[in-house]
Amino acid sequence: MIQDVESALLLVADPTTILVVxxxxxxxxxxxxxxxxxxxLAAALLVPFTFFLDPVPAIAAIITMSAxxxxxxxxxxxxxxxxxxxxxxxxxxxxxxxxxxxxGTIGLGISLVASVLGGLFGSVLLIxxxxxxxxxxxxxxxxxxxWVAVLGLTAAVIVSKGSQLKGGIALMAGxxxxxxxxxxxxxxxxxxxxxxxxxxGVDFIAAMIGxxxxxEVLRAVTARRGDSMPxxxxxxxxxxxxTLRGIWRNRARVGSGSVIGGVVGALPGAxxxxxxxxxxxxxxxxxxxxxxxxxxxxxxxxxxxIEAISGASSANNAxxxxxxVPTLAxxxxxxxxxxxLIGVLLVKGITPGPDLFLYQTDTLYSLYIIFxxxxxxxxxxxxxxxxxxxxxxxxxxxxLMGLIVAISICGAFAINNGYLEIGLMVLFGVMxxxxxxxxxxxxxxxxxxxxxxxxxxxxxxxxxKTNWDLTQFFTRPISAVLIVLVVLAIASVPLMGWxxxxxxxxxxxxxxxxxxxxxx
Amino acid sequence: xxxxxxxxxxxxxxxxxxxxxxVLSVLAGAVVIPYGASMPYIREGIPGPGLFPMMIGGLxxxxxxxxxxSTWIGARREGRRRHRAGAGGGAAAPGDGxxxxxxxxxGAAVQDADGDTxxxxxxxxxxxxxxxxxDGPRRWINGAILLVGILAYVLLAPVLGFPITMALLVIAIVxxxxxxxxxxxxxxxxxxxGLWGLFEQVLLVQLPDGLIRGF
Numbered sequence: 237m238i239q240d241v242e243s244a245l246l247l248v249a250d251p252t253t254i255l256v257v258x259x260x261x262x263x264x265x266x267x268x269x270x271x272x273x274x275x276x277l278a279a280a281l282l283v284p285f286t287f288f289l290d291p292v293p294a295i296a297a298i299i300t301m302s303a304x305x306x307x308x309x310x311x312x313x314x315x316x317x318x319x320x321x322x323x324x325x326x327x328x329x330x331x332x333x334x335x336x337x338x339x340g341t342i343g344l345g346i347s348l349v350a351s352v353l354g355g356l357f358g359s360v361l362l363i364x365x366x367x368x369x370x371x372x373x374x375x376x377x378x379x380x381x382x383w384v385a386v387l388g389l390t391a392a393v394i395v396s397k398g399s400q401l402k403g404g405i406a407l408m409a410g411x412x413x414x415x416x417x418x419x420x421x422x423x424x425x426x427x428x429x430x431x432x433x434x435x436x437g438v439d440f441i442a443a444m445i446g447x448x449x450x451x452e453v454l455r456a457v458t459a460r461r462g463d464s465m466p467x468x469x470x471x472x473x474x475x476x477x478x479t480l481r482g483i484w485r486n487r488a489r490v491g492s493g494s495v496i497g498g499v500v501g502a503l504p505g506a507x508x509x510x511x512x513x514x515x516x517x518x519x520x521x522x523x524x525x526x527x528x529x530x531x532x533x534x535x536x537x538x539x540x541x542i543e544a545i546s547g548a549s550s551a552n553n554a555x556x557x558x559x560x561v562p563t564l565a566x567x568x569x570x571x572x573x574x575x576x577l578i579g580v581l582l583v584k585g586i587t588p589g590p591d592l593f594l595y596q597t598d599t600l601y602s603l604y605i606i607f608x609x610x611x612x613x614x615x616x617x618x619x620x621x622x623x624x625x626x627x628x629x630x631x632x633x634x635x636l637m638g639l640i641v642a643i644s645i646c647g648a649f650a651i652n653n654g655y656l657e658i659g660l661m662v663l664f665g666v667m668x669x670x671x672x673x674x675x676x677x678x679x680x681x682x683x684x685x686x687x688x689x690x691x692x693x694x695x696x697x698x699x700x701k702t703n704w705d706l707t708q709f710f711t712r713p714i715s716a717v718l719i720v721l722v723v724l725a726i727a728s729v730p731l732m733g734w735x736x737x738x739x740x741x742x743x744x745x746x747x748x749x750x751x752x753x754x755x756x
Numbered sequence: 757x758x759x760x761x762x763x764x765x766x767x768x769x770x771x772x773x774x775x776x777x778x779v780l781s782v783l784a785g786a787v788v789i790p791y792g793a794s795m796p797y798i799r800e801g802i803p804g805p806g807l808f809p810m811m812i813g814g815l816x817x818x819x820x821x822x823x824x825x826s827t828w829i830g831a832r833r834e835g836r837r838r839h840r841a842g843a844g845g846g847a848a849a850p851g852d853g854x855x856x857x858x859x860x861x862x863g864a865a866v867q868d869a870d871g872d873t874x875x876x877x878x879x880x881x882x883x884x885x886x887x888x889x890x891d892g893p894r895r896w897i898n899g900a901i902l903l904v905g906i907l908a909y910v911l912l913a914p915v916l917g918f919p920i921t922m923a924l925l926v927i928a929i930v931x932x933x934x935x936x937x938x939x940x941x942x943x944x945x946x947x948x949x950g951l952w953g954l955f956e957q958v959l960l961v962q963l964p965d966g967l968i969r970g971f
Contacts, residue, residue: 288959399774401823405781408816412788412809419805424795426805457898457933461891634933635943638926641902642947645909645922650961655910662906674777692808704802 244601247292248609256293257300257606261613264301265621268308269628270636271318273452275305276572280448281640283441283580284647291584292602295577299603300610302573306508306552307351307618311625314340314347315467322509323552326516330541337538340470341622345479346542347549348618350490353483354550355611357494358501358557362564363604365502369565370593378701379709381566382694383718385687388568390725391503392683402676409667410684411691413438420693421700433656440579440685442648442657446664447678449644453637454669467626476619486546489519493547494554501555502562507571507679511555512548519547557607563588564600568687572679575686774827781820788813890934901932917966922948 247253260282267278278301286294309320314331324331327347334343376384389411393403416427417437428434483490493515500511523543527536559570567589569575581588592600621628648661668678702708709715788809795806803810890898905925913921927944931937955961 285959288961399823399826401819401826402774402777404819405777405816405823408781408812408819411812412784412816415809415812419795421798421804422796424805426795426809427791453902453929454899457902457929458895459890460895632935632939634930634935635939637933638930638940638943639947641906641929642922642926642951645906645925646951646955646961646963649963650955650959653962658906658910662903666903674773676777688808696804696807700798 240597240601243598244605247598247602248296248605250293252289253293253296256289256297257609257613260297260301261304261610261617264304265308265617266628266631267301268305268320269311269621269625270631271312271316271320272456274321274448275302275309275323276576277448277452278302278305279573279576280444281643281647283444283576284643284650286580287441287583287647287650291581291586291599292606294580294584295599295603296606296610298573298577298580299606300613302556303351303355303553303607303610303614304617306556307348307549307614308621310344310347310351310549311621312629314344315470315625315629323512323555325509326512327541327545327548330544334538334541334545335468335470337534339538339542340468341475342478342482343542343545344622344625345475345619346482346486347545348615348622349479349483350486350493350546350550351553351618352611352615353490354494354497355553355557355614356608357550358498358554359604359607359611361498361502361554362557362560362607365558366561366564367593369561370590373565373590374594375714376566376590377712378694378697379712379715380718382691382698382709383715383722384566384568385691385694387718387722387725388562388683388687389680389691390722392680394725394728399675402674403680406671406676406678407680407684409671410681411688412684413443413681414685414688415692420689421696431656433654437689438660438685439651439657441583441651442660443664443685444576444579444682445644445647446661446666447668447681449640450661450665451668451672453640453644454665455672456633456637467629470622470625475622482542483546486543489543489546490550493519493550496547497551497554498558500551501558501570503570507559508552508555512552515551516544516548519544553611557611560603560607564592564603565590567690569683572682575682578686771824771827771831775824778820778822778824781816781823783820785813785816785820788816898932901928905929913964913966915966917968918963919948919952919968920966921964922951 263282264275264278267273267281268275279298282297282301286297289297305321306323309322309324310327310331312318312320313324313328314335317328317332319325319328331340331343331347334340373380373384389407393400393407412427414437416434418424418435419426425435496515496518497508497511500514501508520540523540525536525539525543527533531539555571556573559574562568562570563574563578567578567587569578578588586592586596586599644661645658648657649655651657671678671681698708699706710719792803792806792809792813795809796804797806798804905928909921909925912924923944925944926947927940930940930943935943952963955963
């Protein structure tokens with residue numbers, strides 16, 4: 237154990253890894269701070285580079301980037317009233333209102349410290365929970381893996397915001413893409429249209445770059461003329477002390493937000509944005525801040541906002557870390573970013589899942605260390621970003637779009653030194669664009685592409701092994717537990733819908749009621 | 757989500773959109789199932805390679821039928837509810853159809869509480885350039901420039917080489933978004949040289965050389 241930690245520390249302390257961590261941190265902060273650019277887009281653009289790195293720096297790049305991007309998404313929320321990433325959408329109104337009342341930097345400072353604390357909590361959860369689940373997963377056979385993958389797919393559909401049926405269609409599209417290539421049973425080519433290059437299947441990385449990179453550019457170039465947005469001025473000095481005071485006052489909120497984020501993020505297919513919405517709803521509905529006792533109504537309103545931000549902001553960063561629990565233990569992605577990470581790991585010959593805990597413990601421990609380091613690094617870099625946020629937001633969109641196209645093309649080309657991947661990227665870019673126009677979520681597509689082969693391989697293996705005795709899928713004890721989980725997941729649809737509606741109502745009510753809850 | 761008229765009719769937009777998605781989904785399923793069935797069987801009656809595509813096709817048809825149906829039922833129920841509530845103004849339906857990646861502000865309620873400083877009174881420091889969009893046919897021309905540009909890149913890169921072709925492509929895209937010539941040319945040249953250096957020199961990926969072979 238100690239030896240493993242030592243060798244993990246050596247892997248992380250490698251100059252390449254340190255350089256990669258710093259560069260991807262800056263990259264994550266910039267992309268996350270730009271409205272409309274999601275952490276998933278940043279991950280898709282990082283992948284071509286991680287392709288050429290050793291496993292540990294590759295993992296470090298994606299983890300550091302995502303921790304930074306999720307916090308940075310709060311910056312345009314506060315300054316422009318546009319969330320930088322979907323995870324910040326829950327408390328955008330509150331952050332912007334604080335800016336209007338001259339407390340913008342304090343709001344952002346609170347959100348930063350809450351993010352760091354939430355991220356650290358999520359990391360600790362990851363370190364302690366994933367080995368337990370990993371040990372449990374050692375007893376898995378193809379039946380159990382089939383059910384775990386089905387659980388991931390079910391969750392992906394359930395948490396699709398908006399319409400679950402659209403989520404289902406998106407998932408089927410992803411699964412269909414995953415069947416391209418030679419099949420697992422007879423080696424028969426499927427959907428290859430006579431192209432031998434397609435025998436090995438659709439390249440996952442090309443698909444990701446297209447779905448998240450190129451589709452974003454397509455959306456931007458065909459967008460209607462927008463308004464230019466004035467960026468409010470913020471006074472950056474003297475924020476640290478009021479920030480720490482605010483965090484101390486809301487320590488219980490940070491705690492409960494972290495726990496909610498940790499639990500929700502660990503559900504396969506859920507993720508940080510849903511964690512933030514739920515934590516927001518809980519914090520708002522249990523708030524005890526009232527005007528009175530030397531606190532004017534306006535001050536009480538601002539304190540409530542700070543309270544809500546502490547809860548939700550700690551939740552989304554906790555969710556980022558705990559999304560790695562199912563990823564490491566079962567090889568089932570917790571969200572789109574971990575799905576991309578699984579794609580990268582598979583390319584590098586690392587199979588996420590219980591084997592990681594047995595044979596690749598130094599990689600595993602380095603991953604833990606990176607989580608802690610990334611969250612600690614977020615603190616100074618985050619304060620720096622708050623100071624220079626105005627500058628980051630002024631990066632011209634036109635130049636950014638040109639750069640995304642150039643990186644996308646290079647990344648797709650570099651996969652196999654061929655043009656087929658560029659073609660696939662364009663195809664997926666158009667698909668991503670059309671899906672978003674039709675309100676079809678993209679996350680289930682990604683999970684379908686990643687989990688499709690796992691579901692099919694384990695299903696076919698199981699049925700061929702037992703000569704089509706399907707009862708085996710239901711009668712094994714661990715399978716039975718997993719089936720119960722799948723059923724519970726499906727049964728939770730109304731609950732999730734209720735929580736979501738409650739959160740959204742809380743947001744709109746805030747405006748309608750003003751802030752005179754029990755003031756009279 | 758505009759203010760609906762009091763005697764509301766179910767909104768047509770989402771219904772039509774979901775109908776289109778449903779039809780396309782059913783069509784995809786209808787193509788995939790026979791294709792899956794035409795694949796070899798492991799042995800008599802036991803499908804192999806075709807099993808998964810057929811199952812996916814079946815679910816595509818199922819979801820494709822259910823989607824417009826559920827939208828229609830939902831719209832009718834909403835219509836009835838609103839009718840009962842009387843002229844209550846347009847209650848915004850909780851956002852249907854925003855994917856987890858696309859996000860809209862829920863309700864977009866402007867929160868002007870008594871104590872809040874009005875937006876206009878904010879001191880500003882610079883302007884964010886969100887204004888890359890265009891109007892009318894220009895939007896579709898921009899989309900075409902992007903897609904045709906990438907196609908042209910694939911055709912021309914082996915001849916002209918990576919640095920020149922990529923620079924041209926980036927210049928075209930940046931310029932189509934109404935940036936100045938200077939900004940477009942600078943971005944194009946720097947991006948293509950930077951990526952060339954990074955991929956060829958650091959990551960050792962062989963990018964197309966074309967004309968500049970041997971440099």
